[in-house]
Amino acid sequence: MILSNTVEGVLFDIDDTLVDTRGAFAHAMNVIAGKYLPGVGVAEQPKVLELWRADPSGYYRAYTRGEMTAREQRMARANQLHETFGGRNLSDDDFEVWDAEFMAAFRAGWKPFDESRTVIDTLRSRGYRVGALTNAGLALQTEKMRVCGLSDVDVLVTLDTFGVGKPDPRVFQEATRLLGTEPGVTAYVGDEPDIDALAALGAGLGAGIWVDRPGARRGGAHTEDPAAVARAGISTITSLTELL
Template structure:
């Protein structure tokens, strides 16, 4: 991996005065945690499939191939219901019977405890946050989940320093609505046009932030958005150095 450039001067010319991040699969490797927890808890139910098939099933659950989380964001499902829909969908791929009723309730409780044990930040996150602190740039997070849940996630993952965390519940609307982004800017005390937003979703993160007047960049860790036409990076290693050097391509029009 590239080393973050150690250029901490030039703050007077710096266009970015604050940074807001998405959390899931931007700061915290939620996909890896979900896959690991799923596989740990479904050994018996998936005993009839080989390891490669089980991995496909786990990925379908983690990646929400059922589209359940968007239904949760729209108010059609509760948080536990969206997770159950994802479980049923993924099990159905290999004709397995998913836990239901009280069995699902027990499974969901165990899954929640297990997945939390796997919450970890990506390798580039802590060094990048250290760079932002050294540069005197405040940072926070804006997420499409409950604020209290995401604060706990950051703490468990070892990511301190996030005084500003905006959830879809406290913002009154989920991304890509403008409200969460603007709430994050208000809490940071920075102007939207001088607040960089970094996230992994082209619509909820990049387009949503841009529509709210924030400069934005897509964090495409797995290179799945090769045709994306906006600003895109593969990791965070160089981002602090670019900001520190007065990289103005992030800034919106004054």
């Protein structure tokens, strides 16, 4: 059984766990490539998405450590993308326009995974407390959860709470406090083992679960070795329905 009998609360990551963020980024990157990267053909488009998600320079993680703003990390990644795929360097003013186009396309692509709604409802009907703990900002995630029809979770803890995100143990402890369950009887479910399940165990949570959807790994420096993850005591699932 994935959720042991002692578990009373389940905290979910949002991006690529409850929400198909990769799909939304795919849509956004196709729009961006069409406008800014004329040398990229249809066959090459998946590589644009791959680089965006791999974030090889770790700009997004620098943001989650409080070292860059959300805008700074996006601009750095936009220019890295342009440099790699033959686009022009974006000035501050250029980036204003780029970012508006990117965010509009990203938002238009927001969708929950097919099973997210059912899994949340079923867990609740079985008496579990259910919350979300995410490494993005409050305004963005509140809107994303609303658009995806998931805004009724009991708790939403974001990067704004402490100005830093996972893997900092404080965010896991604060999320369980707000959820009203002791850390030892709370499970965390997320798609990035190092900052999700492994960090949750490190923060004293009772269980860490890796949702390893087919074809969704990021590659690069991300911790995605199933054997190493299993040795650390993490359970792996390929769909949230396996929680049930």
